[in-house]
Amino acid sequence: MNAPSEASLLPPHHHVLEYPGGYTRSVGPVVGRFLTGLRDGRIEGVRLADGRVLVPPTEYDPTTSAAVAPQGDHWVTLGPAGRVQAFTWVAQPRRGKHPLDRPFAFALIRPDGADTSMLHAVDCGSPDAIVVGSRVAPRWRAERSGSVNDIEAWVPLGDGEEPDPAPLRVPEQDEQPVTGIVSPVRLEYEINAGEATARYLLGLAQGKIIGGRAPSSDYVYAASRGTDPMTGEPTSIEVEVHDTGVVTTFCVVNIPGLSELAPEIPYASAQILLDGADNTFFGLIRGVPVDEIRMGMRVKARWADELKPDHTSILWWEPTGEPDADYETYKGYL
Amino acid sequence: MRDVAIVSFASSAVPKDAVHNEVEMIVPTVRAAVASSGIPRSEIGFTCSGSLDYLQGGPFAFVMGLDGVGAWPPIRESHVEMDAAWALYEAWVAIQTGEVDSALVYGFGKSSLGDVHEIMTLQTDPYYLAPLWPSMVDMAALQACAYLEASGRGEKDLAAVAARAKGLTVEAVLGQPVTHPPLRDADIFPVTDGTAAVVLAADDLARSVCERPAWIRGIEHRIEAHGLGVRDLTASESTRLAAQAAGVGAGKVDVAELHAQFSHEELILADALGLGEATAINPSGGALASNPIMSAGLIRFGEVAKRIWTGEVDRGVAHATSGPCLQQNMVAVLEGSN
Numbered sequence: 001m002n003a004p005s006e007a008s009l010l011p012p013h014h015h016v017l018e019y020p021g022g023y024t025r026s027v028g029p030v031v032g033r034f035l036t037g038l039r040d041g042r043i044e045g046v047r048l049a050d051g052r053v054l055v056p057p058t059e060y061d062p063t064t065s066a067a068v069a070p071q072g073d074h075w076v077t078l079g080p081a082g083r084v085q086a087f088t089w090v091a092q093p094r095r096g097k098h099p100l101d102r103p104f105a106f107a108l109i110r111p112d113g114a115d116t117s118m119l120h121a122v123d124c125g126s127p128d129a130i131v132v133g134s135r136v137a138p139r140w141r142a143e144r145s146g147s148v149n150d151i152e153a154w155v156p157l158g159d160g161e162e163p164d165p166a167p168l169r170v171p172e173q174d175e176q177p178v179t180g181i182v183s184p185v186r187l188e189y190e191i192n193a194g195e196a197t198a199r200y201l202l203g204l205a206q207g208k209i210i211g212g213r214a215p216s217s218d219y220v221y222a223a224s225r226g227t228d229p230m231t232g233e234p235t236s237i238e239v240e241v242h243d244t245g246v247v248t249t250f251c252v253v254n255i256p257g258l259s260e261l262a263p264e265i266p267y268a269s270a271q272i273l274l275d276g277a278d279n280t281f282f283g284l285i286r287g288v289p290v291d292e293i294r295m296g297m298r299v300k301a302r303w304a305d306e307l308k309p310d311h312t313s314i315l316w317w318e319p320t321g322e323p324d325a326d327y328e329t330y331k332g333y334l
Numbered sequence: 335m336r337d338v339a340i341v342s343f344a345s346s347a348v349p350k351d352a353v354h355n356e357v358e359m360i361v362p363t364v365r366a367a368v369a370s371s372g373i374p375r376s377e378i379g380f381t382c383s384g385s386l387d388y389l390q391g392g393p394f395a396f397v398m399g400l401d402g403v404g405a406w407p408p409i410r411e412s413h414v415e416m417d418a419a420w421a422l423y424e425a426w427v428a429i430q431t432g433e434v435d436s437a438l439v440y441g442f443g444k445s446s447l448g449d450v451h452e453i454m455t456l457q458t459d460p461y462y463l464a465p466l467w468p469s470m471v472d473m474a475a476l477q478a479c480a481y482l483e484a485s486g487r488g489e490k491d492l493a494a495v496a497a498r499a500k501g502l503t504v505e506a507v508l509g510q511p512v513t514h515p516p517l518r519d520a521d522i523f524p525v526t527d528g529t530a531a532v533v534l535a536a537d538d539l540a541r542s543v544c545e546r547p548a549w550i551r552g553i554e555h556r557i558e559a560h561g562l563g564v565r566d567l568t569a570s571e572s573t574r575l576a577a578q579a580a581g582v583g584a585g586k587v588d589v590a591e592l593h594a595q596f597s598h599e600e601l602i603l604a605d606a607l608g609l610g611e612a613t614a615i616n617p618s619g620g621a622l623a624s625n626p627i628m629s630a631g632l633i634r635f636g637e638v639a640k641r642i643w644t645g646e647v648d649r650g651v652a653h654a655t656s657g658p659c660l661q662q663n664m665v666a667v668l669e670g671s672n
Contacts, residue, residue, distance in 0.1 A: 017392075025461070062565075085480065085563070086476045086479040086567065087476065087479055088478075088514050088515050094467055094469075097452075107476075108562060108563045108567075109563075118462065118563050119562055132479065149466070181460075183460050183465065185456065187388070187449070187453060189447045191391070194355025194357070195353060195355075197355060225355060225358075225398065225401055226354075226355060226357045226358040227402055230406035232375075233404070
């Protein structure tokens with residue numbers, strides 16, 4: 001491998017993993033009943049066959065796997081006060097994720113009447129204000145939707161102090177039991193490309209397409225990720241390939257908004273066998289009516305005015321006007 | 335049952351690899367393990383890997399890992415979204431079926447790309463736990479709290495584990511601030527990027543390529559309920575049962591490599607395995623010293639095997655864990671004698 005590495009010249013790529021609007025999950029009748037109870041300002045558990053009361057309830061007995069029925073007199077209202085079984089302190093809350101934006105305790109809390117405990121936040125100001133055995137009670141949100149976050153946090157309860165009831169909420173018209181939740185997920189990363197991809201990306205910034213091959217093989221991979229995938233050998237030999245090639249296969253896209261590089265539909269995306277490479281390369285085809293695009297068509301990269309070490313340096317691919325390639329020359333790359 | 339042994343092992347670990355991508359990290363490790371196995375790559379019957387797509391932040395990220403092992407002509411291959419110790423288990427089962435005589439097992443992961451403590455929240459149930467975003471460390475600290483309360487052990491016991499793993503004095507550990515009560519930084523694994531690979535071989539193949547193969551005499555994994563408030567966090571019943579099934583108690587245990595990512599986990603696991611003074615626990619430093627996620631469990635197998643090949647030990651225990659607060663545990667007994 002080369003040293004110093006090209007990879008160190010390329011800043012990491014900031015990557016956000018987020019599903020827009022969050023995952024919508026069906027909760028089923030058992031979890032749904034518990035969440036409906038929270039929406040109503042009530043903590044419910046279920047009495048299992050061995051007499052223990054399970055909270056939060058699951059669809060099955062965690063010991064025997066027996067099914068837990070979503071209705072019946074085995075459902076019992078608990079607490080709402082409870083005792084801390086274990087705790088830790090969160091000095092730096094994660095904004096937008098943790099229940100509170102100021103330091104708090106995470107605790108396993110056993111509501112009165114239960115034999116198991118539930119994880120939640122305790123808003124007690126300081127790690128010195130909580131011990132195993134502390135009495136706590138839920139502080140309910142006024143706006144509740146059927147989620148564990150309907151309890152904003154638990155708060156310490158003084159000797160003989162009664163828990164506050166949940167603030168009344170006005171049910172929506174024809175309100176139904178909770179059947180689903182929305183789970184937003186957002187994670188952020190600083191991805192580094194690796195040596196081979198960094199060479200390729202830095203090449204794009206110079207208007208070049210850099211590939212690589214392993215010493216044991218003649219196969220050149222344009223945009224190598226570092227190995228010959230057939231053998232697992234490092235593609236340690238850098239090879240510049242041409243910015244011209246042959247469309248091996250393509251697809252016409254009629255859905256708007258899929259690519260920032262193709263604002264108008266229809267357009268075509270294609271696999272392109274670059275001259276000098278032994279693998280196909282993905283690109284958009286423009287500059288030609290989509291009904292004239294064909295397998296074997298010769299194309300050339302249309303480079304952006306401003307070249308950068310990323311995929312935006314090649315805007316699209318357009319016909320060269322050369323005669324089509326013979327099928328025999330690219331059939332092995334389909 | 336067929337006799338199956340670990341015949342080679344390689345691994346890599348750094349706090350942060352800012353130069354190589356995952357494929358480039360896999361290559362030297364896999365090549366080293368294959369080369370030292372003495373079995374040509376093309377003759378290894380099965381390939382199985384363990385990794386976590388969320389570490390890279392992309393779906394099916396594990397598929398790219400195959401670019402690092404050589405998959406043409408098409409190979410017989412599988413993957414687990416778990417520590418590669420579970421890939422080893424799958425490979426062991428594949429060899430037991432008699433379909434193959436050898437297997438390459440590898441794991442890889444870069445914990446440094448994102449916030450690994452937060453990424454691990456996504457393995458929790460999406461209704462009751464994940465919406466509150468308890469981090470991996472938050473959950474471990476709850477277990478540590480419960481364990482200390484029930485066992486009568488204290489911060490000095492945690493510090494003794496941390497000090498040995500990290501090459502510090504107990505006083506130095508106790509001098510650190512308690513960041514996630516009752517845990518200090520020294521009680522928590524360091525973020526690590528890394529890889530591991532082993533080659534398994536059966537019967538005479540193992541004997542022909544390895545002077546003193548590390549035979550897997552017993553291997554079992556058990557899982558407990560997911561909810562943290564449902565199970566007993568102060569002990570590891572799944573480890574105890576897996577150890578019983580794997581036959582840990584049938585002989586002396588010279589060495590035990592435990593996949594403990596937090597100080598208290600080592601104490602809980604040692605209790606569950608019934609280990610005493612005669613056993614050297616985590617002479618490698620364990621996952622508290624270096625924790626390439628998705629490889630660290632497999633590394634425990636490699637670290638025991640290494641000591642068997644050299645004759646340093648005759649019998650050892652390898653342990654791997656998965657899930658929050660030691661939810662699932664694998665225990666294997668490795669022996670040098672034929």
